[in-house]
Amino acid sequence: MFEDIMKLVEKLLISGGWFSEFLRFLIAGVLLASCIIYLVRLWKGQVDWLGRSTEDPLQLTGLQPAMESLERQVEQLQQEKAQLEEKLQEMQRLVTEKDGMIEELTQLYEELDENYEDETHTMVQVMYTAEEVASALASEENFYLNRDDIFTNLLDYLVNTIRGYREKNPRVAIHIEHPEKKDRLIHFAHSSGHSHRVREYEPLIDGSAAGRAWRTGEIYYVPDIEDEQYEYDRKVASKKYYRSILCVPLKAGNDISTRIGVLSVTGKTVGAYEKIEIERITLFASLLYPLVYLDIKKREVSMHG
Amino acid sequence: MGEPEKVPQQERRELNKLYREGTITRKQLMSRMKKGLFDHERLAMKEKFNQFMNRFK
Numbered sequence: 472m473f474e475d476i477m478k479l480v481e482k483l484l485i486s487g488g489w490f491s492e493f494l495r496f497l498i499a500g501v502l503l504a505s506c507i508i509y510l511v512r513l514w515k516g517q518v519d520w521l522g523r524s525t526e527d528p529l530q531l532t533g534l535q536p537a538m539e540s541l542e543r544q545v546e547q548l549q550q551e552k553a554q555l556e557e558k559l560q561e562m563q564r565l566v567t568e569k570d571g572m573i574e575e576l577t578q579l580y581e582e583l584d585e586n587y588e589d590e591t592h593t594m595v596q597v598m599y600t601a602e603e604v605a606s607a608l609a610s611e612e613n614f615y616l617n618r619d620d621i622f623t624n625l626l627d628y629l630v631n632t633i634r635g636y637r638e639k640n641p642r643v644a645i646h647i648e649h650p651e652k653k654d655r656l657i658h659f660a661h662s663s664g665h666s667h668r669v670r671e672y673e674p675l676i677d678g679s680a681a682g683r684a685w686r687t688g689e690i691y692y693v694p695d696i697e698d699e700q701y702e703y704d705r706k707v708a709s710k711k712y713y714r715s716i717l718c719v720p721l722k723a724g725n726d727i728s729t730r731i732g733v734l735s736v737t738g739k740t741v742g743a744y745e746k747i748e749i750e751r752i753t754l755f756a757s758l759l760y761p762l763v764y765l766d767i768k769k770r771e772v773s774m775h776g
Numbered sequence: 777m778g779e780p781e782k783v784p785q786q787e788r789r790e791l792n793k794l795y796r797e798g799t800i801t802r803k804q805l806m807s808r809m810k811k812g813l814f815d816h817e818r819l820a821m822k823e824k825f826n827q828f829m830n831r832f833k
Contacts, residue, residue: 573832580825584818591814592806598813599788627792631809636795636802663796 589634593751596628597758603628604762611765618766619660625762626662629755633736633748640664640739642713645721645759646674646681647732647767656681659732659763672707674733679704681733684718688727691718692749694742713737717744719756721763731767734759780813 483490512518519525607614607621614621626643633641642664646656655673676682683702684691693701693716703716715738723729734756738744744752783791788809795805812819 573829577829584822584825587818587821588806588815591818592810594814595810599782599809602782603785624789624792627796631792631795631805634802637798663792 593632596631597754600625600628600755600758604758607762608765611769614762615769622660622762623663625759626660629736629752630662630664632751632755634745635740635743638740639743640713641736641743642669643734643736644669645732645734645763646685647721647763648685649673650770656685656733659766675704678702680716680718681735684720684733684735685730688720688722688730690720690749690753692744693717694744713739713743714741715743717749717752719749719753721756721760723760731760731764781811782813783809783811 484494509518509522513520516525603621603625622645626645629643630636630641633639641662643662644665645659645661647659649655649657652673654676656676656679657673658670661669674681676685680691680693680696680701680703682704691702693703695701695714696703696705696716697714716735717738718733718735720727720730721732721734734752736744736752791800791805791808794800795802800808
């Protein structure tokens with residue numbers, strides 16, 4: 472069959488004529504079309520300059536599962552990274568929070584330690600006060616020789632327990648019942664820091680802070696002497712020197728009949744005294760009671776025989 | 777246990793005076809008046825606390 476076809480073609484080519492022309496044009500057209508297609512594909516990047524395809528469908532098909540697996544792994548790793556970043560942020564937040572708590576704890580401890588130190592300091596002042604009161608009671612002769620110094624020193628121990636000494640400038644005075652004037656109290660002792668005029672002041676029993684404490688037998692605190700709701704002797708008020716005053720009756724326990732005087736502490740600032748200081752001052756009033764009592768009784772004996 | 781070591785009376789008066797005059801601070805008055813009296817438990821606790829805090833540094 473093939474041989475028959477080839478013989479026919481041979482005959483046609485040898486004989487010349489239209490077939491030969493047709494065949495040349497056909498071959499030229501096919502070659503031209505092939506060139507154009509090649510150039511277009513080359514331009515599009517579908518083949519290289521040797522005409523080889525740049526896409527290898529067989530190879531791509533083989534790599535597809537591996538690629539998909541890798542993509543899944545990448546996605547998983549990105550998710551894990553996001554989770555780890557979230558955990559890291561949480562940890563950082565916790566660390567910051569813990570640091571803040573440690574700082575707060577340290578501050579609280581320091582405040583507690585400061586208060587503890589203040590309490591132990593007060594204990595020491597109480598101990599020395601008790602010791603000196605006992606010495607004065609044990610040695611009356613020495614007490615009467617140095618009475619004013621001893622009281623000044625005892626009241627200074629009380630002042631030592633007050634916080635913010637420089638701002639408050641606390642001054643202490645003790646007044647007792649006036650031997651002659653029924654409406655007034657009289658100076659008995661004072662701490663350092665007072666002028667000599669402290670001895671001259673005789674608080675009214677009705678109309679002064681000390682008088683109020685004396686009358687009622689109860690602690691009377693005036694946080695601001697300028698505040699008219701409080702009972703205070705405003706004729707002698709001197710806001711230049713102090714703005715608050717605390718008056719504590721000297722009595723044995725809660726029995727008002729045992730009162731013998733009033734211990735007053737002034738403060739330069741408004742609301743100078745906190746609860747703890749008021750309690751300490753009350754403690755000192757009790758500590759000083761025996762000595763003041765002894766002194767008053769001695770005076771009465773010497774006056775009335 | 778022996779008698780606690782106290783500050784002599786004269787020295788206490790001097791300390792009171794120095795404090796009033798502003799020559800010494802309250803902290804100094806506390807330290808010199810106390811000499812550790814009533815303070816050992818506080819100091820021991822402070823030491824414990826400092827050791828505890830050192831673990832976080």
